[in-house]
Amino acid sequence: MQTDGRAILVAGGAGYIGSHVCKALSERGYLPVTLDDFSTGQRTAVRYGPLIEGDIASAEAVARAVEDYAIDGVMHFAAKSLVGASVRDPLHYYSENVSKGISFLQHLQRHGVRRFLFSSTAAVYGDPGSQPRLTEASPTVPINPYGATKLAFESALRWTGEVSDTRYAILRYFNAAGADASADIGEAHEPETHLVPLAIGAALGTRPPLQVYGTDYNTPDGSALRDYIHVTDLAAAHIVVFERMSSGIQGQLFNAGGGRGHSVLEVIKAVEAELGSAVPHAFAPRRPGDPPILVADISKLRGTGWSPTLSDLGSIVRTAAAWHRREQSDQHFESTITV
């Protein structure tokens, strides 16, 4: 299909972040072509462009995408990203996030696709202690296999960039949260491990009471601090970085966060303020592998012209709650018509 260099292959486009990026790409005039195996993604999230169903490691699936749509570049979200599961089965994580990623890159090279944007994570920094803000130059010492696999793929990409004409950039996301303003897409992980959807679910009564993991951290209220970035701001960062890759940004990495730390208890308060109801919760021991504080220095990403506009807790919780309510009413509607 002739797409005038505007077709972008989105590996993992049926997932939470990938689907929001697909929307942003289509609004910007690109054709987002999703390649997804639905291992954790949702069919209903593929709504902004065509779908190739398959594994990123499948030569046949990649060939189909490239030949059918004249792919001009790739955004790679397809990975397994549960920290606890990675600790229990590290080889699975290396196989999914490193081996398959490398096969994917090799297939793309064979087809001459040269522009590659990779989803990495703040988990590459491990436990930075009480260092105030992490820059891209902060030491990378992952404390779980998930972070280690992402760092391994970063380095495969870097060495490949040294000896080939593959142009790449890396975004290290902090905590993606929130949902698209339309409430058509949102965070739909199952199992869900992320704080914001679990807190909203607890308040709405659709999930059990929240466990607050750790109250004895060296932070202002004793609970852990994270840097939450609205998924729409994160999607916008992808467009900015991707477009700059043709004019200078090559081989660079960027921290992607909102640039502010919020504690677990602050998130609970924000959910209570938005929903007007309590978040039932209990205090629990620290979750193994959780660093106390992860907050991004986002000056490098700001230097591209990008800035976060929705990454305050209020906007994150408001949009995430709208998506949850929409999901709830859709499920209710489906159950009433199947009865």
Ligand SMILES: NC(=O)c1ccc[n+]([C@@H]2O[C@H](COP(=O)([O-])OP(=O)(O)OC[C@H]3O[C@@H](n4cnc5c(N)ncnc54)[C@H](O)[C@@H]3O)[C@@H](O)[C@H]2O)c1
């Ligand atoms: N959610 C966050 O806060 C966060 C933070 C840091 C980094 N990340 C990274 O961002 C990316 C997207 O995260 P997400 O939260 O949207 O996850 P997600 O699980 O919602 O999305 C991943 C998508 O990739 C697909 N997929 C997985 N393996 C595949 C394979 N081998 N072949 C084809 N498709 C495959 C899944 O079906 C899913 O649609 C991941 O790489 C994750 O590690 C996420």
Ligand SMILES: O=c1ccn([C@@H]2O[C@H](COP(=O)(O)OP(=O)(O)O[C@H]3O[C@H](CO)[C@H](O)[C@H](O)[C@H]3O)[C@@H](O)[C@H]2O)c(=O)[nH]1
């Ligand atoms: O039920 C819960 C869930 C989470 N938390 C706490 O809330 C904070 C945020 O936890 P999330 O699970 O929402 O997110 P993480 O910070 O653990 O992980 C996120 O950021 C990481 C980078 O550090 C990885 O990239 C990972 O994929 C991404 O989801 C943490 O302090 C966690 O201990 C709770 O107290 N109770």
